[in-house]
Amino acid sequence: MAKRATLEPLLWLLFSAGGVVAALVIPVLLLLFGLVFPLGLSPPSHEHMLAVLGHPLSRVTIFVSCTLLLFHSAHRVRFTLYDGLQIKHLNELIVLVLYGAVLVGTVAAGYLVWQLP
Amino acid sequence: MSEEPTYTPFHPRWYRPRMSTWWWLKRASSRAFILREVSSIFVAWFVVFFLLLVAAVGRGEVAYQEFMAWAANPGIVLVNVVSLFFVVFHAVTWFNLAPQAMVVHMRGKRVPGKLIAASNYGLWVVTSLLVAWIILAGSR
Amino acid sequence: MDERITLQLARYRPEEEDEPTFEEYEVPFHKEWVVLDGLNYIKDQLDGTLSYRWSCRMGICGSCGMTVNGEPKLTCATFLTDYAPGPVRLEPMENFPVIRDLIVEMTDFMQKLTTIKPWIVRDEERPLAEGEYRQTPDELSEYKQYSMCINCMLCYAACPVYGLDPDFLGPAAIALAQRYNLDSRDEGSDERLDLLSLHEGIWACTFVGECTKVCPKDVDPAGAIQRYKLDAALASLKSLLLPWGGK
Numbered sequence: 076m077a078k079r080a081t082l083e084p085l086l087w088l089l090f091s092a093g094g095v096v097a098a099l100v101i102p103v104l105l106l107l108f109g110l111v112f113p114l115g116l117s118p119p120s121h122e123h124m125l126a127v128l129g130h131p132l133s134r135v136t137i138f139v140s141c142t143l144l145l146f147h148s149a150h151r152v153r154f155t156l157y158d159g160l161q162i163k164h165l166n167e168l169i170v171l172v173l174y175g176a177v178l179v180g181t182v183a184a185g186y187l188v189w190q191l192p
Numbered sequence: 193m194s195e196e197p198t199y200t201p202f203h204p205r206w207y208r209p210r211m212s213t214w215w216w217l218k219r220a221s222s223r224a225f226i227l228r229e230v231s232s233i234f235v236a237w238f239v240v241f242f243l244l245l246v247a248a249v250g251r252g253e254v255a256y257q258e259f260m261a262w263a264a265n266p267g268i269v270l271v272n273v274v275s276l277f278f279v280v281f282h283a284v285t286w287f288n289l290a291p292q293a294m295v296v297h298m299r300g301k302r303v304p305g306k307l308i309a310a311s312n313y314g315l316w317v318v319t320s321l322l323v324a325w326i327i328l329a330g331s332r
Numbered sequence: 333m334d335e336r337i338t339l340q341l342a343r344y345r346p347e348e349e350d351e352p353t354f355e356e357y358e359v360p361f362h363k364e365w366v367v368l369d370g371l372n373y374i375k376d377q378l379d380g381t382l383s384y385r386w387s388c389r390m391g392i393c394g395s396c397g398m399t400v401n402g403e404p405k406l407t408c409a410t411f412l413t414d415y416a417p418g419p420v421r422l423e424p425m426e427n428f429p430v431i432r433d434l435i436v437e438m439t440d441f442m443q444k445l446t447t448i449k450p451w452i453v454r455d456e457e458r459p460l461a462e463g464e465y466r467q468t469p470d471e472l473s474e475y476k477q478y479s480m481c482i483n484c485m486l487c488y489a490a491c492p493v494y495g496l497d498p499d500f501l502g503p504a505a506i507a508l509a510q511r512y513n514l515d516s517r518d519e520g521s522d523e524r525l526d527l528l529s530l531h532e533g534i535w536a537c538t539f540v541g542e543c544t545k546v547c548p549k550d551v552d553p554a555g556a557i558q559r560y561k562l563d564a565a566l567a568s569l570k571s572l573l574l575p576w577g578g579k
Contacts, residue, residue, distance in 0.1 A: 207352060
């Protein structure tokens, strides 16, 4: 009798949480910081951004959200590579690369929110 | 049993075509599915973009202005426009599928699917307004 | 009415050829005819060598699943008028080995179905003298939708994950497992969890949703699987955080 998958359900929970975060906050943030501010409407002052991002609640939220978003992305890309490009036989390499990237991203996010003045 | 089983010569030769790598191009719903999955790449791009913003804010006023100038590059704007499309597509497909994935009972009765989807969309609007207000209020 | 419609049928004769070929037949075009009527006309009048499955001709036995113009359909529930002026292309259901003409090999599904224990599992059977297991209408409605499955396997034909990985348990098997998990009389959720929680169980599913779209009985297997993913994931979390918790 094969073993129950132990890691997969947890990865799926992270994927789902990340999916909810992505759906709720990315559109507005991408709209503002990706289009509106760079192109037209004058962006918030640096002082204000520092105050908003530097708030302890913000730091935690940003760190947790980025982690979840990265897990969401890695999970979906992994399965798309299995089903879309049919490279499931490269499973070990895919997992290494994708979750390695998640680890790097998570560490980077943690460092960046920690070092905000 | 030294004799060959007599049914062997009549065993059907099954035809098993291999699934093409481009299977998802055939149907409109498959194409939409792959687009939905590909949206995850743009989620990862957003994380990179946002962390660059955080890094710039952390380094100071000048770095922040430089980030805004960089973000105004036509190439970056194009990437962000495409990303925005994909992220909205992700959000819409996610919220539309939520009723199928979640069965909620309240006071013994099942909450209708449309209500679950509507609540999700409502939450989206509220969250977006809240985030926008936090960022825009007290600025300039 | 003298109208005709052309049916293009996939023929596969393993004793003669390595790959399927297509042959065209013209059948009468009646507005009340379904594709199955066309097939029966061909077999009766035009070509008796055609092989295909059918039985009840009313959408309850699940025998007549085929690929009609690229979509998995029950041929007894698909009207010729929907494809006028034709031609109508008929192929065996996708993702299954083809035995002959329009007939596919189904053993894989039948075997998977038995592994998920599609029956009421009790820790202890109640003696007959104690009477039947009673159930309220609300308890019935919890699983009723999933009990509508007629094992037609159109969902497997539509599922790209099953096509890519035949080890995948598949939509109908998981939906039927849920039918029993959600039945108030059943006590076998844990036993089924062991099987469903494998990599080739629910975790191979990526919620494409095609299975639900093609299901002729509105079973919504995709929904069943996603709901179960949450239950299974929380059970996994619980056993991780509280390993001493009993069964």
